[in-house]
Structures are given as structure tokens and as C-alpha cells.
Amino acid sequence: MAVINWISFWLVLHLLNGCYGGRLYTSGKNFMKDGHRVFLSGTNLAWVNYARDFGNNQYNNVKAQMERYLSEIHAAGGNSIRVWVHIEGETSPHFLSNGYVDKTDAGRSLINDMRNFLHAAQARNVLVFFTLWNGAVKQNTHWRLNGLIKDTGKLQSYINIALIPMVNALKGEPALGGWDIINEAEGVIIPGHQSSNPCHDTTSLTNSGAGWAGQLYTAAELQRFVNWQADAIRTADPGAMVTVGAWNAKADAGILGFHNLYSDHCLVSSGGKAHGTLTFFQVHTYAYQGKFDGLSPFEHHGNDYNLNKPIVIGEFREEGGRSISDMYNHAYYYGYSGAWGWQAIDNNWSNLQTGMRHLKGRNDQQKGGMVAFSV
Numbered sequence: 001m002a003v004i005n006w007i008s009f010w011l012v013l014h015l016l017n018g019c020y021g022g023r024l025y026t027s028g029k030n031f032m033k034d035g036h037r038v039f040l041s042g043t044n045l046a047w048v049n050y051a052r053d054f055g056n057n058q059y060n061n062v063k064a065q066m067e068r069y070l071s072e073i074h075a076a077g078g079n080s081i082r083v084w085v086h087i088e089g090e091t092s093p094h095f096l097s098n099g100y101v102d103k104t105d106a107g108r109s110l111i112n113d114m115r116n117f118l119h120a121a122q123a124r125n126v127l128v129f130f131t132l133w134n135g136a137v138k139q140n141t142h143w144r145l146n147g148l149i150k151d152t153g154k155l156q157s158y159i160n161i162a163l164i165p166m167v168n169a170l171k172g173e174p175a176l177g178g179w180d181i182i183n184e185a186e187g188v189i190i191p192g193h194q195s196s197n198p199c200h201d202t203t204s205l206t207n208s209g210a211g212w213a214g215q216l217y218t219a220a221e222l223q224r225f226v227n228w229q230a231d232a233i234r235t236a237d238p239g240a241m242v243t244v245g246a247w248n249a250k251a252d253a254g255i256l257g258f259h260n261l262y263s264d265h266c267l268v269s270s271g272g273k274a275h276g277t278l279t280f281f282q283v284h285t286y287a288y289q290g291k292f293d294g295l296s297p298f299e300h301h302g303n304d305y306n307l308n309k310p311i312v313i314g315e316f317r318e319e320g321g322r323s324i325s326d327m328y329n330h331a332y333y334y335g336y337s338g339a340w341g342w343q344a345i346d347n348n349w350s351n352l353q354t355g356m357r358h359l360k361g362r363n364d365q366q367k368g369g370m371v372a373f374s375v
Helices: 002-019 059-075 110-122 142-150 152-170 219-236 264-271 324-333 349-358
Strands: 025-027 030-033 036-038 040-046 080-087 101-103 127-134 176-183 242-246 281-284 311-315 338-341
Touching: 040 059, 040 127, 040 311, 040 349, 059 080, 059 110, 059 349, 080 110, 080 176, 080 338, 101 152, 110 127, 110 152, 142 152, 142 219, 152 219, 176 219, 219 242, 219 264, 242 311, 324 338, 324 349, 338 349
Parallel strands: 040 080, 040 338, 080 127, 127 176, 176 242, 242 281, 281 311, 311 338
Antiparallel strands: 025 030, 030 036
16 A cells, blocks of 8 residues: 555656646747746846856856846746856866867856756746857857867867756756757858858858858858757757757748758758757847848748747847837737847846736737746
8 A cells, every 4th residue: 555655646746747847848839838838038138247157156256146137037027038158168168278178167166056046047937048159259269169160079078078967967957948059150150152052051141241250150060060069958858948049030030032050951961960959949130220121020920930840039129110018029929939138237127127027927828828837
């Protein structure tokens, strides 16, 4: 009888875990959690102390401010946050002079710092999406990131020494929403590169604005960089959510003459890793001279992009003749699965809170989904 009762206890516990506090997952074009369609309403932090928020015991310096943002997101009705980790490798991971990675960070606190932030987020019902790298700038430490993109041996050293240990250590944390491999890799892509392979051809990006931080890498090199890391994450944690923060729908929508550089086919064919695909797409959009371009998600329903996975509008701000409330509303009702405004440390933080408050408590299962859920 005691054995039966013990088995019954674990069966009940398993069922409860399936109903309350379960992981984020995808079903077609939607995010799901605990059997309900959900919408990721939140913000980018994206840093308090650029490239120095995690690792080398640096979280202690920003802890109070970062946790205040989590509290304010929760108070506004938001449920998610996107934060940056390595950026260009300024302080993590730890690089040898030859470009290989030998430690998570010099102080070996990176994982614990990230875990502490996740615990703070869990207490406030906020999911955290960690962005590993940044392609939107090219600064003094870019040689470290360059090595990982160009040299698979160096990339594998990062995966073995830092990435896989991070994933294994944090995969059980309820507040871990997912991993964003790189922010706006199109900043350092080579536009106008001709190839018979549509995955590698970037002629459609000629004069598009891509390559603003330096025309350094082919699409194939960046796809391999993403593919290898996504594969490592999803092999260590098969249920992990993985994405890439594309600067514009021109990079991943695959319509109006553009090609989806981050499709399953392009990533796997360029990197060779079968599990190295994204679980959801992420599009950024900013107005130019007061107007959004023709591919902006604020000019389209999400279904227009013909993508078979959830889409999050990962960066935007109030502009283009739209109020911030209207922008969060558009994301919720017009085919997207999340909205993360840019960004908490800017002067428009109160404005972003207004946007999140507009969706507070929404639960339209036929449209955006549940906003208030338990982490």
C-alpha cells in the first residue's frame, strides 16, 4: 500500500506540474504554457552596465536596478524580458590571447549570476530571454566574436567550455524563457553577395541598410554560427526556446523578394547540425524619417510572412505615427506572439510600461493568448 501511495503521489505531482508552472513551448505559430496559448508582453532591458551585468561577480553591482525593472514589468502586467550577456565578449566568456575560450568568465560567477537573476524573475512571474551576442556594433573586443564566427575550433571551445555548462546548469530554472543567439547579426553581414544558393545570396540586402557595423561575414558564416549554438542548446535541453534577433523582416520574412536567412533549411545546410534550428522568429522594426518600411510588422499581419513558427516583435519604440498602446495592441491582435519594446534604461521606460499595461490581464485564446501566467 505504501508503494502504491508513493507512486500515486508522484503521478499527482507530475499532473500538477503539467498544469501549473510548466515550460513555455510552441504549437504551430503560437506559444503555449500549461495548456494555454500565451503572449509574451514585455521589454528589452537590455543591459544596465553594458557587457558587465553578468560574470566576474558583476551582477552584485546591478542587482538592485535589474530587479527593480523586473518588479516594474510585473506591476505593469508584463511577463517577459530580453537581456544581453556576452555582447562581443568584453567580460564573458574568458578568452585566451589566441581566441579560444577557456572559462565562462575570469571570476567563474557567470552561471551563478544568471541563476540569481532568474530566481528574482521567477519571484515576479517574468520569463527571461538571454541574448548571447551582438552583431549591431563592432568595437575593440570584436576580434573575440570574429574568431567564433570564422573559426569552428574557437566556436567549439565556447560551446564546450561555456555554452553547454550554462544550458545544463540553468535548464531547470522556471524563469528561463529561452536563448537568443545573436542580436542583429545583419549589422556585420556582407550585403550584395551573389550565390546560386538562395540561403547564401544577399543581393536583396544591397542598399537595405544591412552591414552598417562592417561588412565582415557571409550569410553562410553567420548561419553556421547560429546553427552550431542552437544545436548545442537544443541537444543539452531539447525543450529550450531558441531565436535570433533579426534587425528587420528583410532578413527572415521571406517575402517581397527577400529570403529567410534563418529558415531550418538554411541553418542546417550551412552548419550541418540537425538540431540547430530556431523555435521562434524575432523581428525588430524602427521607423525611418517617421515611417515604417513596407516589411515592418506594424504594416503587416503576422500571417503575411508565411512563417510556420511564432513571431515576436523583439524591438520597437513609439514612432511611425502609432502610440505605444496601439503597438502592443497590434502585436497582440494581428498574428504575433510577443512584443518587447526598446528599452528599459532609456528615457521612454514609462512609455513602455504604458504599452504593457494596455495588455494587462488579456486572455483572448483566439488572438494573442494569456498574458498573466505563472512562471
